[in-house]
Amino acid sequence: MKKAGGVYYTPTYIVDYIVKNTVGKLLEGKTPTKVAKISVLDPACGSGSFLLGAYQCLLDWHQEWYQEHDPQKHAKGRSPKVYQGPGSEWRLTTAEKKRILLNNIYGVDIDTQAVEVTKLSLLLKVLEGENAETLGKTFKLFHERALPDLGDNIKCGNSLIGPDFYQGKQLSLLDNEERYRINAFDWQAEFPEIMNAGGFDAVIGNPPYVRSVALKESNYTVWNFCRSHYQSASSREWDIYLVFVEKGLHCLGNKGKLGYILPNKFLNSMAGENLRGILSEGQYLERVLSFGAFQIFPGATTYTCLLLLDRQGVDHSTVARYVGPLGASHATCPLPEDARSSWAVSKFPTNQLTSQPWDSSVFGSLLLRKLSEWPELQSIADIYKGTGTNADKVYVVEQRRRSDAGTLVFSRERQAEYLLEPTFLKAALRGRDISRYRLQDEQNLLIVPYEHTDSGFTLVSEQRLAEIVPRTLAYLRECKSRLDEREKGRFKGKGWYCFGRPQNMVRFEVSQKIVIPDVANQGTCYLDRSGKWLLDTAYAIVLKPEVELDLRFVLAVLNSPILTYFLRQTGTMLRGGYFRMKTAYLNPFPVRTIDFSNPTDKGHHDRMVELVETMLNLHKQLSAAKTSYEKTAIQRQIDTTDKQIDQLVYELYGLTEEEVHIIEGGHHGEHH
Numbered sequence: 213m214k215k216a217g218g219v220y221y222t223p224t225y226i227v228d229y230i231v232k233n234t235v236g237k238l239l240e241g242k243t244p245t246k247v248a249k250i251s252v253l254d255p256a257c258g259s260g261s262f263l264l265g266a267y268q269c270l271l272d273w274h275q276e277w278y279q280e281h282d283p284q285k286h287a288k289g290r291s292p293k294v295y296q297g298p299g300s301e302w303r304l305t306t307a308e309k310k311r312i313l314l315n316n317i318y319g320v321d322i323d324t325q326a327v328e329v330t331k332l333s334l335l336l337k338v339l340e341g342e343n344a345e346t347l348g349k350t351f352k353l354f355h356e357r358a359l360p361d362l363g364d365n366i367k368c369g370n371s372l373i374g375p376d377f378y379q380g381k382q383l384s385l386l387d388n389e390e391r392y393r394i395n396a397f398d399w400q401a402e403f404p405e406i407m408n409a410g411g412f413d414a415v416i417g418n419p420p421y422v423r424s425v426a427l428k429e430s431n432y433t434v435w436n437f438c439r440s441h442y443q444s445a446s447s448r449e450w451d452i453y454l455v456f457v458e459k460g461l462h463c464l465g466n467k468g469k470l471g472y473i474l475p476n477k478f479l480n481s482m483a484g485e486n487l488r489g490i491l492s493e494g495q496y497l498e499r500v501l502s503f504g505a506f507q508i509f510p511g512a513t514t515y516t517c518l519l520l521l522d523r524q525g526v527d528h529s530t531v532a533r534y535v536g537p538l539g540a541s542h543a544t545c546p547l548p549e550d551a552r553s554s555w556a557v558s559k560f561p562t563n564q565l566t567s568q569p570w571d572s573s574v575f576g577s578l579l580l581r582k583l584s585e586w587p588e589l590q591s592i593a594d595i596y597k598g599t600g601t602n603a604d605k606v607y608v609v610e611q612r613r614r615s616d617a618g619t620l621v622f623s624r625e626r627q628a629e630y631l632l633e634p635t636f637l638k639a640a641l642r643g644r645d646i647s648r649y650r651l652q653d654e655q656n657l658l659i660v661p662y663e664h665t666d667s668g669f670t671l672v673s674e675q676r677l678a679e680i681v682p683r684t685l686a687y688l689r690e691c692k693s694r695l696d697e698r699e700k701g702r703f704k705g706k707g708w709y710c711f712g713r714p715q716n717m718v719r720f721e722v723s724q725k726i727v728i729p730d731v732a733n734q735g736t737c738y739l740d741r742s743g744k745w746l747l748d749t750a751y752a753i754v755l756k757p758e759v760e761l762d763l764r765f766v767l768a769v770l771n772s773p774i775l776t777y778f779l780r781q782t783g784t785m786l787r788g789g790y791f792r793m794k795t796a797y798l799n800p801f802p803v804r805t806i807d808f809s810n811p812t813d814k815g816h817h818d819r820m821v822e823l824v825e826t827m828l829n830l831h832k833q834l835s836a837a838k839t840s841y842e843k844t845a846i847q848r849q850i851d852t853t854d855k856q857i858d859q860l861v862y863e864l865y866g867l868t869e870e871e872v873h874i875i876e877g878g879h880h881g882e883h884h
Contacts, residue, residue, distance in 0.1 A: 231262070
C-alpha cells in the first residue's frame with residue numbers, strides 16, 4: 213500500500229521480523245522494571261508502522277510476563293497492571309498500556325502530518341480491545357484522561373540535521389520558511405534523559421531512499437550539511453538511507469541494536485563504501501538478509517535487504533541470500549526461520565569485513581566457496597560480445613526465401629519485403645534467439661556492409677556498394693534518416709551506414725562457439741557450429757587453444773543450475789528472476805576441469821559430451837516433428853537427458869544432496 217509522498221508502507225511481516233530481532237532480543241531475561249528503561253526509536257517514523265510493531269511486541273511481552281508471574285498479585289493495589297476480561301482472560305489495564313507507551317516508544321519525522329498520524333495510531337492501539345465499561349472503571353479509579361499526551365515521545369524535526377547547522381550562520385539571513393524547511397533537531401535537548409544515559413536501546417525503521425543527486429537538486433542546504441557531517445555521505449555518490457544508518461548508530465547506546473529495511477545496493481556499490489568502512493571498523497554487523505530480486509514492496513521495483521546491527525560489536529556475522537521462488541509481486545517472502553532451503557546462509561568472523569564490496573568473495577555461502585575451488589571460466593575460455601549496429605531493426609532482416617535473383621527479406625524497420633544481394637548478408641543471432649541447446653529463430657540475416665581485409669573488417673565505400681550491391685545500398689538509403697538519428701547524428705556524413713559499435717567481427721565465423729543471451733533467468737547456452745554472427749545482445753565463448761576440454765562439456769556445465777545459482781548470488785539481479793550474463797559476471801564462474809590421465813574423470817567427460825550431443829540432436833528432431841505424438845515423445849527424451857546431464861554435473865562438482873537442494877531451490881527457469 214502506497215501513502216502520500218511516494219513512500220511505501222513496510223509489510224507487517226518485515227516489521228515484525230525486525231522488531232523481533234531488535235526489541236525482542238532486548239526483552240530476553242528481563243523483568244517489567246528493567247524493561248521500563250528500554251527506549252525504542254524510529255528516526256524516520258512516517259506513519260508509525262515500526263513503532264506500532266514495537267509497541268505491540270512490548271504489550272504482548274508484558275501481558276505474557278504478568279500472566280506467568282502470579283497475575284492475581286499484579287491485578288491488586290493502587291496501580292493494577294492487569295485485569296480479568298471476558299472469559300477470565302488476563303488483559304493489560306489501560307493505565308499499564310499508557311505507561312509502556314510513554315516509557316518505551318519514541319519517534320521523529322520531518323513531516324508534521326506523519327507525526328500526527330503516528331501519534332493517533334499509537335493512541336488507538338492504547339484503546340484497542342477497550343469498551344465503555346472497562347474505560348469507565350479506569351477513569352473512576354484514577355481520575356485521569358483516557359489517552360496520554362505523546363508530545364514528548366513523537367516529535368517533528370530533521371533527524372539528520374542538528375543545531376550545529378546554524379554555527380557560523382547569521383540567523384537573520386535565514387527566513388522563517390527556510391528554518392521551517394530545515395527543521396534542525398537537537399537530540400540532546402529533545403531527549404535529554406535518554407541521551408544522557410548513552411542513547412536509545414533500539415533503532416528501527418525504513419529510512420527514506422533519496423539519491424544524493426536528487427537531494428542536491430531539491431534541497432542543496434541539507435545535501436551540503438550531510439556531506440560535511442557524515443562519513444557515509446562524503447563519497448561522490450551516496451543515498452540518504454546510508455546517512456540514516458550512520459545516524460542510527462550515533463543514537464544507539466553502547467549495547468543497542470539497530471534494524472532497518474533498505475536497498476541492498478550498499479553491500480557492493482561505490483556509494484556504500486564509507487558505510488561499509490564504519491560497520492567493518494566497529495564490527496557492528498550482526499545479520500544481513502538480502503532478498504535478491506524478490507520485490508518486498510508491491511508496485512515498486514526496489515532490491516532490498518534487512519540490516520541488523522549490534523552497537524557493542526559481534527564476533528561473527530550472518531549473511532543470508534534469498535534463492536527461493538520469486539512468487540507474485542504481492543506475495544510475502546518466506547524468511548530463513550520458516551524456509552531454510554530458500555536461503556543460502558553463511559556465518560563468518562566479522563573481522564573479515566572491510567570497506568571493500570561485500571560480495572560473495574567475502575561472505576558467500578559455503579557452497580559458493582566450495583564451487584570456487586575450481587578454475588575460473590576466464591582461465592580456459594575467451595568471452596566476447598556481439599557487434600553493435602545501434603539500429604538493429606534496419607540491419608537485421610528476416611529471410612523469406614533465396615533464389616537466383618537474390619535473397620528476399622522482410623525489414624522490420626520498413627515493414628516491407630526487399631530483394632537483396634546475398635554478398636553482405638550474414639546469418640545472425642540476437643540474445644532473444646538463443647535458448648538452452650537450441651535456437652528460437654534461425655531466419656535472421658544481418659546486413660554487414662564490411663569486408664574482410666588483412667587488418668580485419670573495414671567499411672565498404674558507398675561507391676563500391678553501388679557497383680556490387682545496388683539493391684542493398686538502395687535499401688540502406690531508404691533507412692538513412694533512421695541511421696542519421698543514431699547517437700545524436702554522430703554517424704552523419706561519409707560512412708553514414710556504418711555500425712554504431714563494430715566489434716569482434718573477425719571472431720564470429722569460428723568452427724564452433726558457445727552463444728548466450730545477455731539477459732536470462734537460467735543458464736541459456738547453445739553450441740553454434742555454423743559461424744553465425746552475433747548482435748550486441750549476445751555473447752560468445754570460445755575455448756583457449758591449449759585447453760583439452762570439449763566445448764560440449766563446457767556447454768553442459770553452463771546450462772546446469774549451478775551457473776544459475778552462481779549468477780543469482782554474484783551478479784546483477786533484474787525483476788522477474790532474470791540476471792545479466794555478460795563477460796564480467798561469467799569470467800569468475802568456476803568450471804570443473806578434467807584430469808584426462810584419470811580414467812574416471814575422462815569417462816565422466818566423454819559421457820557428458822555424448823549426452824550433450826544427444827540433447828542437441830533431440831532439439832533438432834523436436835523442431836522438425838510434425839505430430840503432437842512425436843513432439844511429446846521427443847520432449848520426454850529431452851527432459852530425461854537434461855536430468856542426466858545435471859546429475860552428472862553435480863557428481864563432477866562433488867555436491868551433496870543438501871547442496872543440490874540449495875542450488876535447485878534458486879533455479880526457476882523452464883528447461884524446455
